[in-house]
Amino acid sequence: MSRSAAVAAVALGLLAASPATAYAVDPGKDADAVIQGICSGGNRANVFGYKATHLGKGPVYKDGPGGTMTLSRTTAETLSTTVSGTGGVTASFAVVEAKAEISITATTSVTWTSAHQYSHPITSNKYGNAQYGSWGHTATWERYYELPDCTKTQRKTGGVRIANTAQGFKYWETSS
Template structure:
């Protein structure tokens, strides 16, 4: 085989592989058996690459065509892809649920407390399946806070003091300074000119930043 023929064949095969990569639906996340939630499944290694994020940002700007839209003779050159978006966020102190991390005292005076028992604070997700958790965390790391994590370990010892107003009762709760978010999973429409919402839900996400939250009551 001549050098020219070899080069032509190489280019043709490479072009075919590239075309398949663009046109084949990203169904792996839909068909794989969901993996249990674990620290490894939601680690920083799952953060999306800059190139992927650029494509997803472009696709997010496409019009939402709904369930029955995007079927017709019109065709656009956007790639077919499924992706996750964080559609809203709100700061939220994710509390630890076990004893030794919540205290009440009063009326008045000074509260001095410390974490008395170690444990872990984990994320919670509604509306999706466990295999999607890592994609929600990865997108939240970029769009919400780089400190977002699937699970945060709490150790014994963090001490804190707080004055309680006269006649009031003070409350101190340990936890993670995290977020409540709304998320949605999208896919490119069949004509690749719009996007479709596949499903959506809510999530409570801890971060690696932890501390005490204080509030007061009358009784």
């Protein structure tokens, strides 16, 4: 038997003797540890499922129908990162996770003053709407206890709105 045929036969024998099990590895975990079913265990927290969104704060301005919407000032506001649900993670933890995973400009709160100008054309027969805010993210938080076999127990989840230092107006149109 040739050497390559012998290697193939040994490899095939090993594959036949090994169970064919697929493992889903959680981000941030050691893949080898999960495959072996060995995790350090203990309390864990995670923030995941980030979606970029505008987090508006303050009045919604409306103009039209048609023409041009021009805003020369907004009210001073502070928008903070918020966490919904009980027994979950803190806003500070959510911001640290967001800085590491999606945006270094994530912050626990952002403040703006009343000195901003904005102009946008409005489609005829439509009304223009605008609101100032932070271009942040929404996400889901989870807190759980990890068993040594990598199973999650005592899982709690909730939502989080993560503020960002990037800010400005969001514009949209309506029929009335």
